[in-house]
Amino acid sequence: MTIGVINYGAGNLYSVTNALTYLEKPFKMITGPQEMDQINSLIFPGVGSFAAAVNELKKRELFIPIKSWLDNNRPYLGICLGMQLLFSRSSESPEARGFGVLAGRVEKFRAKRIPQIGWNQVSWVKRNPLSYHLQGDPFFYFLHSYYVCGGKGQAPWTLGLTTYENNTYTSAVNLENIWGVQFHPEKSGPEGLQLLKNWLDWEGDRGANQENYSLPGC
Amino acid sequence: MLTKRIIPCLDVENGQVVKGTRFKDLKYAGNPVEMARQYYQEGADELTFLDIGASPQEKETVLELVKKVAREIFIPLTVGGGIRTKEDVARALEAGADKVAICTAALKNPDLITQGAENFGSQCIVLSIDAGFSDDTWYAFTHGGRTNSGKKAIDWALEAQELGAGEILLNSIDRDGTLDGYDLELLGEISSRVNIPVIASGGAGKLEHFAEGIITGGADAVLVASLLHYKQTSIKLIKEYLKTKGVPVRC
Numbered sequence: 445m446t447i448g449v450i451n452y453g454a455g456n457l458y459s460v461t462n463a464l465t466y467l468e469k470p471f472k473m474i475t476g477p478q479e480m481d482q483i484n485s486l487i488f489p490g491v492g493s494f495a496a497a498v499n500e501l502k503k504r505e506l507f508i509p510i511k512s513w514l515d516n517n518r519p520y521l522g523i524c525l526g527m528q529l530l531f532s533r534s535s536e537s538p539e540a541r542g543f544g545v546l547a548g549r550v551e552k553f554r555a556k557r558i559p560q561i562g563w564n565q566v567s568w569v570k571r572n573p574l575s576y577h578l579q580g581d582p583f584f585y586f587l588h589s590y591y592v593c594g595g596k597g598q599a600p601w602t603l604g605l606t607t608y609e610n611n612t613y614t615s616a617v618n619l620e621n622i623w624g625v626q627f628h629p630e631k632s633g634p635e636g637l638q639l640l641k642n643w644l645d646w647e648g649d650r651g652a653n654q655e656n657y658s659l660p661g662c
Numbered sequence: 663m664l665t666k667r668i669i670p671c672l673d674v675e676n677g678q679v680v681k682g683t684r685f686k687d688l689k690y691a692g693n694p695v696e697m698a699r700q701y702y703q704e705g706a707d708e709l710t711f712l713d714i715g716a717s718p719q720e721k722e723t724v725l726e727l728v729k730k731v732a733r734e735i736f737i738p739l740t741v742g743g744g745i746r747t748k749e750d751v752a753r754a755l756e757a758g759a760d761k762v763a764i765c766t767a768a769l770k771n772p773d774l775i776t777q778g779a780e781n782f783g784s785q786c787i788v789l790s791i792d793a794g795f796s797d798d799t800w801y802a803f804t805h806g807g808r809t810n811s812g813k814k815a816i817d818w819a820l821e822a823q824e825l826g827a828g829e830i831l832l833n834s835i836d837r838d839g840t841l842d843g844y845d846l847e848l849l850g851e852i853s854s855r856v857n858i859p860v861i862a863s864g865g866a867g868k869l870e871h872f873a874e875g876i877i878t879g880g881a882d883a884v885l886v887a888s889l890l891h892y893k894q895t896s897i898k899l900i901k902e903y904l905k906t907k908g909v910p911v912r913c
Binding site: 563 | 858
């Protein structure tokens with residue numbers, strides 16, 4: 445089982461790789477398309493602007509390989525911007541297009557304080573492997589100005605909700621093997637590490653195979 | 663609901679944590695790695711390391727320290743002190759910092775904020791304002807509180823926000839280490855006029871001060887040094903107290 449971590453030259457990857465090292469999970473940095481052949485699961489920690497990330501990925505010939513990875517429903521965990529890029533549009537960069545594997549859009553907070561910086565809670569809308577061993581509505585570290593907006597009602601990919609000022613928004617998503625979290629599990633203390641471990645262990649057990657999957661208690 | 667953050671601040675000189683009063687009279691306060699571990703276990707929401715030594719070797723010591731801490735402590739780490747160029751920002755982030763606090767260099771060269779935000783994202787650029795009262799208002803000071811830049815603290819905060827700073831770390835020089843409480847007027851003036859988060863620093867001496875800084879002063883986070891270093895209180899006690907005052911905290 446090899447984990448790939450996307451490195452497109454912008455993000456601060458060290459916190460993610462430090463967390464993986466701490467959890468004793470071997471990983472490979474992905475800087476170009478060839479390296480995508482050598483991995484089974486993909487973590488995309490994104491920071492910076494939506495358009496800048498798309499442009500950097502294209503420059504490094506990583507955009508299309510990641511898009512096919514997602515289209516083939518291979519295990520993916522997007523963190524922060526890595527989750528937002530699962531959608532096609534963001535009001536941050538109206539001209540840019542993300543991977544577009546989930547239907548929805550990314551909007552800017554209308555809030556007194558932007559960005560949202562700090563620890564906030566996630567309410568899971570369904571039982572799921574990420575929440576294993578985590579009590580109640582766990583706290584995670586958030587740092588963002590844009591959020592995922594599922595439109596009216598709850599989108600089928602909504603996994604977790606968070607309230608910032610007067611706005612309850614989607615802070616975790618899941619569709620089959622594709623996962624995304626708006627917060628930073630790698631910066632969220634023991635609970636964040638547990639969530640990362642949950643994802644890695646879950647993926648390790650079943651890979652891309654959807655069958656024989658039972659929800660752990662939460 | 664977003665919770666208010668308690669951020670222990672470790673001033674580092676010669677590889678050791680020190681703490682002074684009004685930016686002077688530094689005293690030894692402990693070993694940085696051990697203190698960082700302890701605060702992490704006690705529920706610190708973030709940690710800040712301020713390199714207050716001046717030498718280039720000192721800079722290396724602090725980066726080595728951050729590197730070590732980042733391998734075992736999984737909360738956001740901020741590094742400040744001596745960040746003068748885009749390259750300094752990159753090196754701090756490479757060492758494992760999530761944010762950098764920039765003070766003097768940003769006043770001398772405001773473009774550093776923009777460059778930092780463009781290259782690494784606004785989220786990692788914390789503008790540190792050392793505010794001192796002079797004549798009839800607060801000014802931003804440089805060089806560890808020794809030199810008045812002539813720029814009003816509020817003007818500088820608003821300007822830095824426009825330039826791309828993601829947060830403001832507001833230090834009151836007059837209250838630093840005094841345990842007299844935060845300068846609520848200063849805090850209120852800045853926090854009510856900017857729309858990026860404000861971290862209050864300088865003066866907390868008892869539990870009530872934290873509640874005041876947050877409720878009256880409008881701070882989004884509080885920096886704590888002396889009180890924790892000298893074991894006058896603990897993160898747990900601060901959070902329990904804030905909870906009784908209706909302040910949302912993570913615990």
